[in-house]
C-alpha cells in the first residue's frame with residue numbers, strides 16, 4: 045500500500061466552505077484498517093483449508109498410491125491394507141447420475157415456470173417463500189421423509205434401501221437449490237431482451253427458449269453443478285434411508301432395473317465408517333477416500349467453471 | 362377542453378377512444394382520443410411522466426406484460442378492436458412493431474438478429490435476401506455487410522439502434538412504434554435515423570415519442586402533445602392536451618400549455 049501524502053489541492057476553495065470537512069487522512073486510515081481486516085479473514089480461511097487438506101494428504105497419500113490403483117478398484121475389506129473404495133465410488137457415481145436425471149429437468153422446469161410463466165398471484169408468492177424455506181431445511185429431515193416415502197411406501201418400485209431411493213432422496217434435497225439457482229439466473233436476464241422478443245410477434249415460450257434460456261444457461265449450469273456437488277457430499281439422509289456401510293458388489297448395469305434396486309454405499313458413508321474404527325490403518329484409508337471425494341468435487345466445480353466460460357464465449361462471438 | 366380535430370384525408374390505421382391506463386391504483390393516462398393516419402409520422406411529445414410511453418405500449422399490447430397495468434377504453438386497429446378477447450396479442454405485435462429507447466439487440470450475430478423474426482414468423486422466401494433488404498432499409502448494410510457473423514453487441518450504439526429498426530422492419534409491420542429511438546445517440550447517428558424515418562414514412566406508418574422539439578417538427582406530420590394535470594395531492598395524471606398537424610402545433614397551437622412547451626417555456 046502506498047502511503048498517500050495528503051495534499052490540499054484546492055486550498056483556497058476549501059477554506060471558503062467550512063461546511064465541508066473532507067478529512068482525507070482519517071478516511072484513508074479507515075480504508076487501510078478495513079483492508080487489513082479483510083486480508084486477515086482471507087488468511088484465516090486459507091490457513092484452515094491448507095491445514096485440513098495438508099493433514100488429509102499426508103495421511104491419505106501413501107495409502108492411495110500404494111499399488112495404485114488398487115485402492116480404487118478393490119472392495120471394502122476387514123483388512124485395512126486390502127480395503128478399497130470400489131463400491132462406494134461406483135455408488136457415488138450412480139447417485140450422482142440419478143440425482144442429476146431427476147433433479148435437473150424438474151428443478152430447471154419449475155424455475156422456468158415460476159419465473160417466466162406463472163402469474164404473480166398470492167399462490168405463486170406462497171410457493172416462492174416455501175421453496176426458499178425448503179432450501180434451508182436440514183438434510184436429515186429429507187432423509188426421514190424419503191425413508192417413509194421412497195423406502196417404505198414405494199418399495200415395490202424402488203426395492204427399498206436402493207440406489208434408486210437414494211437418487212430420489214438426493215434429488216429432493218437439491219431440487220429447491222436448483223429451482224432457486226435457475227430463477228436467479230433467469231432474473232439476471234435483462235427484461236429488454238424479453239421486450240425485444242415480444243415486440244417481434246414471438247410467443248412466450250419462443251422468447252424463453254430462444255433468448256432468455258441461452259443467456260441464463262451458464263448461470264443455471266453453475267448453480268446445478270454446485271447443487272450436485274452438495275449432493276455427493278451428503279451423508280445424513282443416506283444413512284437415514286439405510287445406505288449400507290459394507291458392500292462387496294456393484295449394482296449391475298443390465299438389467300438396469302436390478303441395478304437401480306440394489307443396495308448401495310457412497311464415499312462419505314464409507315469414510316465415516318472407516319474413521320470410526322480405532323486402527324490407524326483405517327484412518328489412512330479414510331483420508332485416502334477423502335482425497336478421492338475431494339478430487340471428484342474439484343472436477344465437478346472445474347466443469348462448472350469450464351462450461352460457464354465456454355457458454356459465455358459462445359455468446360460473445 | 363377542445364381538441365383540434367386533425368384534418369386527415371388518408372385512411373386511419375389506428376384510432377384510440379377514451380383510453381385510460383392504470384398501474385395498480387395509479388391513473389397514469391386519462392381519456393385519450395386520437396387517430397393515427399396511414400403513411401404519416403405521428404409524434405408524441407410532452408414532459409416526462411405524462412404517459413407517452415404508456416400510450417405507445419398500449420398500441421401494440423406490450424403494456425399488458427407489465428404486472429398490475431390495466432387498460433380501459435378502446436383501440437381500433439383497421440376496424441378490429443385490438444383488445445377483443447379473440448385478438449391474439451402475439452399477432453398484434455407481429456403487425457405493430459416497436460423500437461425501444463435503449464437499443465436492445467439480441468446477444469447473437471448481426472445476421473441472426475434480423476433472421477430470427479423472419480424465421481419465427483414463417484417467411485417463405487429467401488431469408489438471406491430479406492436480411493440484406495432490411496439492413497439496407499435501415500441504412501446499415503454498408504457498415505455491416507462484411508461482419509454479419511459478428512455479435513450485434515460489438516456495434517456502436519447508433520448502429521445497434523439501426524439494427525433494431527432493421528429487425529422491426531424485417532417482418533414488414535403495418536405500423537412502427539418508436540419510443541425515443543435517438544435519446545441515447547450522438548447528433549450524427551440521430552440525423553441518420555431521422556433521415557431514415559423520413560424515408561420509411563413513404564412505406565410505413567410511424568409513431569415516434571420524442572423529447573426533441575426540432576426532431577418532432579423535422580420528421581412528423583402530426584403531433585400529439587401530452588400534459589400532466591396537477592391536483593392538490595400532487596399526483597396528477599397524464600392526458601392528451603392537443604393533437605393536430607405538426608405545423609399547427611408548432612406555429613399556431615390552440616392552447617397556452619402547448620405553446621409554452623413547444624417554445625421551451627415549460628412550467
Ligand SMILES: Nc1ncnc2c1ncn2[C@@H]1O[C@H](COP(=O)(O)OP(=O)(O)OP(=O)(O)O)[C@@H](O)[C@H]1O
Pocket residue numbers: 384387389407408409410411412413414415416427599
Ligand atoms: N411499469 C410501471 N409501473 C408503475 N407505474 C408506471 C410504470 N410505467 C410508467 N408508470 C407511471 O406512469 C406514468 C407515465 O409513465 P410513462 O413512462 O408513460 O411516461 P413518459 O411520458 O413516457 O415519460 P418519459 O418522457 O420520461 O419517458 C408515470 O407517472 C410513471 O411513473
Ligand SMILES: [Mg+2]
Pocket residue numbers: 413414415540570
Ligand atoms: Mg417514456
